[in-house]
Amino acid sequence: MTQRCYAVADRPEVRVHIRDLGLACCAVEFASAIARGLLIPAPEEPGTAAVLVISGTVTDALVPEVVRAWEALPEPKAAVSFGACSNSGGPYWDSYCVTKGVDTVIPVSTYVPGCPPRPEALIDALVSLVVPV
């Protein structure tokens, strides 16, 4: 999985390196954000913030890989929990094998609600991460 630099189409000044950890169906919404042109590929610039988007169900078996992906990301960086599963376990809140929130294993900067969230909700989260309120 390679990380790429993207700009928000509506806010071209908002640029982030995105690494998507697509673990379940929320990853389709992430792909849709790119396919619909909400995010557009941008030239690499040094010092651009890196964002790890956890889109999908984190299982206990996958936790080591999630942690590894987070640790491999260069600073400055932030993690976005995208969707109910990575926020809290979501529909699998009572499962024997699903991690009850990715924030139990890595620090999360923004929680995007939805099951799944709309692609626009990802854009909102990225903008709110990069642009101080």
Next chain:
Amino acid sequence: MSAIPPRARGAIALDASACTSCMICVRECPDWCIEIESHTIEVTEPGARRPRSVAVLDRFTIDWGLCMYCGICVDVCPFDALAWVPQHHYPGVVPQDLRHGIERLEEFDVSDS
């Protein structure tokens, strides 16, 4: 940029004045993400022989971090106190931000849908 479809299921809005604290949505929710607190008051209406018990809604919370957006609560509400709205922009910085009480649930604009 494409607009959000008007019937998109972005959030569930609450009309607290329609809610009777009957607890049906709380009990039907598969994720246990709705909480209600209420108390009862006695109301005597003019001309009525006896006072009437009326439930007063003290707290109504939906935890969007847990919600699976299935819409069962909207369907089962006998008083149409819950409704889908297309708004989706409410990310949280901490998980507690995704717990919306009466005020925030009433802020969702039903006229959008």
Next chain:
Amino acid sequence: MSAGSPPGVVLDPWLSGVARLVEEGFDQLDLLTAVDLPRDGVIEIVIHLVRIEDHAHVFGHVRLPRADPVLESVTSILPAAAWHEREIHEMFGVEISGHPDLRPLLLQSTSGPPPLRKDTPLVARVETPWPGAVEETTGRRSRRAVTPPGVPPEWLGEGS
């Protein structure tokens, strides 16, 4: 209420029954899984086999006692069954006799009760207070006894 008979043929004894179907040309393993039926006291093993030449397919099943389920491994005739049998072993607590390698397949820890047995408690459902337990406050309405859905009383007894 007990579940009705599933479609297909009863394969009891299991290994020779499956071998007979394979000899009849049903040699493509499509599915091998289990269903826990606590009310009947059995674990039902289900196999689905396909014959490529004429696109025919067949279901086979066998019922094992829930208390001490032992299934003969069919890996000698259907090597692809190895992973399915490992999964049935760890998820349903079914002993597989004659399996060459019964290492855990998906579970990180097999010390707990088998997760797909229906009487295995879902810990989160036992530990999380059910918000629906709050009584409705609308005056005259009868106060039904309310217990959380999906939480049998036995689980709550075990949890305390």
